[in-house]
Amino acid sequence: MRYALLMQVDRSAVYGAIEAGGTKFVCAVADGNGKIHEQQRFSTTDPSATLAATCEFLRASSGRIGRLTAIGVGSFGPVYLRKESNQYGCIGKTPKPGWRGADIVGVLAREFACPIGFDTDVNAAALAEHRWGAARDVDNMVYVTVGTGIGGGVLTAGAPIHGLMHPEIGHIYPRRHPRDAGFAGVCPFHGDCLEGLASGPAIVARSGAELHLLDPGHVQWEIEADYLGQLCAQLVLTVSPQRIVLGGGVMSQQRLLAPVRQRLLHWLGGYVDRPEILDAVERYVVAPGLEPQSGILGALLLAMEASMRFNAK
Amino acid sequence: MRYALLMQVDRSAVYGAIEAGGTKFVCAVADGNGKIHEQQRFSTTDPSATLAATCEFLRASSGRIGRLTAIGVGSFGPVYLRKESNQYGCIGKTPKPGWRGADIVGVLAREFACPIGFDTDVNAAALAEHRWGAARDVDNMVYVTVGTGIGGGVLTAGAPIHGLMHPEIGHIYPRRHPRDAGFAGVCPFHGDCLEGLASGPAIVARSGAELHLLDPGHVQWEIEADYLGQLCAQLVLTVSPQRIVLGGGVMSQQRLLAPVRQRLLHWLGGYVDRPEILDAVERYVVAPGLEPQSGILGALLLAMEASMRFNAK
Numbered sequence: 001m002r003y004a005l006l007m008q009v010d011r012s013a014v015y016g017a018i019e020a021g022g023t024k025f026v027c028a029v030a031d032g033n034g035k036i037h038e039q040q041r042f043s044t045t046d047p048s049a050t051l052a053a054t055c056e057f058l059r060a061s062s063g064r065i066g067r068l069t070a071i072g073v074g075s076f077g078p079v080y081l082r083k084e085s086n087q088y089g090c091i092g093k094t095p096k097p098g099w100r101g102a103d104i105v106g107v108l109a110r111e112f113a114c115p116i117g118f119d120t121d122v123n124a125a126a127l128a129e130h131r132w133g134a135a136r137d138v139d140n141m142v143y144v145t146v147g148t149g150i151g152g153g154v155l156t157a158g159a160p161i162h163g164l165m166h167p168e169i170g171h172i173y174p175r176r177h178p179r180d181a182g183f184a185g186v187c188p189f190h191g192d193c194l195e196g197l198a199s200g201p202a203i204v205a206r207s208g209a210e211l212h213l214l215d216p217g218h219v220q221w222e223i224e225a226d227y228l229g230q231l232c233a234q235l236v237l238t239v240s241p242q243r244i245v246l247g248g249g250v251m252s253q254q255r256l257l258a259p260v261r262q263r264l265l266h267w268l269g270g271y272v273d274r275p276e277i278l279d280a281v282e283r284y285v286v287a288p289g290l291e292p293q294s295g296i297l298g299a300l301l302l303a304m305e306a307s308m309r310f311n312a313k
Numbered sequence: 314m315r316y317a318l319l320m321q322v323d324r325s326a327v328y329g330a331i332e333a334g335g336t337k338f339v340c341a342v343a344d345g346n347g348k349i350h351e352q353q354r355f356s357t358t359d360p361s362a363t364l365a366a367t368c369e370f371l372r373a374s375s376g377r378i379g380r381l382t383a384i385g386v387g388s389f390g391p392v393y394l395r396k397e398s399n400q401y402g403c404i405g406k407t408p409k410p411g412w413r414g415a416d417i418v419g420v421l422a423r424e425f426a427c428p429i430g431f432d433t434d435v436n437a438a439a440l441a442e443h444r445w446g447a448a449r450d451v452d453n454m455v456y457v458t459v460g461t462g463i464g465g466g467v468l469t470a471g472a473p474i475h476g477l478m479h480p481e482i483g484h485i486y487p488r489r490h491p492r493d494a495g496f497a498g499v500c501p502f503h504g505d506c507l508e509g510l511a512s513g514p515a516i517v518a519r520s521g522a523e524l525h526l527l528d529p530g531h532v533q534w535e536i537e538a539d540y541l542g543q544l545c546a547q548l549v550l551t552v553s554p555q556r557i558v559l560g561g562g563v564m565s566q567q568r569l570l571a572p573v574r575q576r577l578l579h580w581l582g583g584y585v586d587r588p589e590i591l592d593a594v595e596r597y598v599v600a601p602g603l604e605p606q607s608g609i610l611g612a613l614l615l616a617m618e619a620s621m622r623f624n625a626k
Contacts, residue, residue: 161469162453165553168584238467267486
């Protein structure tokens with residue numbers, strides 16, 4: 001359904017795309033073939049300055065390239081996604097100073113007279129990997145980013161899960177690794193949830209070094225792979241994806257993929273009897289196909305979809 | 314989409330419905346309003362005898378009530394749900410003797426010249442609770458049964474999740490309760506996964522008694538509620554349901570609902586900032602509205618849907 005909609009999109013139209021991250025914003029003007037014509041990135045400061053810079057780039061770039069047919073935003077979260085909510089398009093309970101309640105869609109709607117698509121940054125990246133990247137052949141998949149935080153976008157039947165809010169898979173509780181018993185974890189909400197134990201800041205807090213500076217034999221690799229393998233197992237058991245795409249700064253240490261796959265198999269214990277996992281786990285848990293562009297291309301897809309939904313009304 | 318299909322169903326037609334459980338089969342002949350005209354239950358023995366009894370009931374009952382427009386089956390699992398698989402409609406890797414590979418849909422298709430809908434028992438029950446029961450006002454929900462085993466059906470945007478297989482939420486790993494450290498768990502695959510720690514047989518193995526025979530102050534209640542609260546938290550964080558319906562024999566001990574809700578709030582740690590959970594958890598985690606008929610009514614819905622899909626071709 002969602003996919004069919006996108007098939008009819010005007011590929012030559014011009015779209016705005018915003019990857020609204022907690023650390024940096026990436027803005028682009030692109031076409032419906034996934035070609036980015038202009039792109040800019042800047043640090044995320046306070047909401048008004050950051051959104052003003054976003055609008056300024058989009059105005060200037062569309063002046064050069066063409067009028068925007070629609071804008072898509074993939075945002076850090078938590079965010080409000082239910083259109084019937086009066087907080088739709090706003091940031092939720094984030095620890096990031098100043099951003100709680102920031103009305104991203106509202107600001108853009110006041111500036112630009114066009115449809116605006118809005119979703120989480122990870123749902124957007126999942127859409128991009130599904131459409132153009134490492135999950136083009138499946139309709140049920142998860143995109144996970146492991147970096148400053150841990151988050152995931154989940155597609156079922158080709159569409160992102162929203163529901164009450166949206167998945168927040170970074171905050172599940174893995175079982176503690178026996179060689180990691182003393183570490184309290186760094187999540188401000190939960191301490192030793194997955195993000196508290198396996199995000200980049202957790203690795204630094206535990207070892208004093210980033211993962212890429214650690215010796216290949218360091219126990220941190222074993223701990224990290226075990227926690228991420230538990231995440232993958234939980235995902236298999238709850239949302240039954242046909243593929244899991246693992247991205248983000250921590251995962252860019254390619255040597256992590258193989259041990260994560262092994263720990264996934266360990267935690268499943270032979271229960272999920274599917275050759276896609278048991279015989280081909282290296283095609284089941286994979287690196288992104290589009291990184292570092294998954295997020296901005298996902299925002300482009302949200303713009304294209306918003307345009308199609310608007311035209312379908 | 315799925316829901317819209319059902320709106321057009323022929324309510325006066327006659328449907329067959331089968332709740333294919335690992336312990337008992339329930340078979341019914343019903344109409345599209347959810348009215349069951351005849352129902353029979355019998356023990357699950359070997360596949361050929363059990364399916365023969367099923368066919369015999371459906372033939373005899375439809376002879377009295379009317380020709381079957383379609384049949385729906387909600388089955389114990391794991392099952393093959395992808396229509397492109399040559400094992401579609403079969404039982405997967407079950408420990409139940411004789412049932413691995415049993416071709417439920419194939420047997421019914423050879424006996425009855427009508428469309429056949431097929432899904433897991435818990436996805437069927439989720440559909441029934443969504444259509445007629447405790448989750449009529451939401452489109453994203455989970456139905457969990459806690460009994461001999463633990464399983465769950467997950468609806469996103471009104472449709473069950475399939476994906477690679479189907480959710481198997483009973484086999485996630487909760488963190489061990491500090492007062493339950495010595496118990497190995499009873500799951501033949503995983504030992505101390507959720508089913509291994511919190512199913513009916515786990516309670517009996519740990520305490521020597523069924524939950525309903527235990528004193529209200531017994532530590533088993535605390536342990537059980539904690540594990541089920543962890544399950545609910547994991548579900549919130551991975552599939553973001555708007556409601557969680559907890560059914561099954563263990564949950565029929567109504568005093569469990571309140572402590573499970575409290576443990577859900579504990580494990581979320583204030584992170585999911587939605588009034589539906591924080592201010593109204595008693596309407597968020599609820600008992601089924603249809604029990605013990607959720608499963609058979611879900612099978613009826615699968616029959617209705619199969620009929621509509623067939624007609625739409």
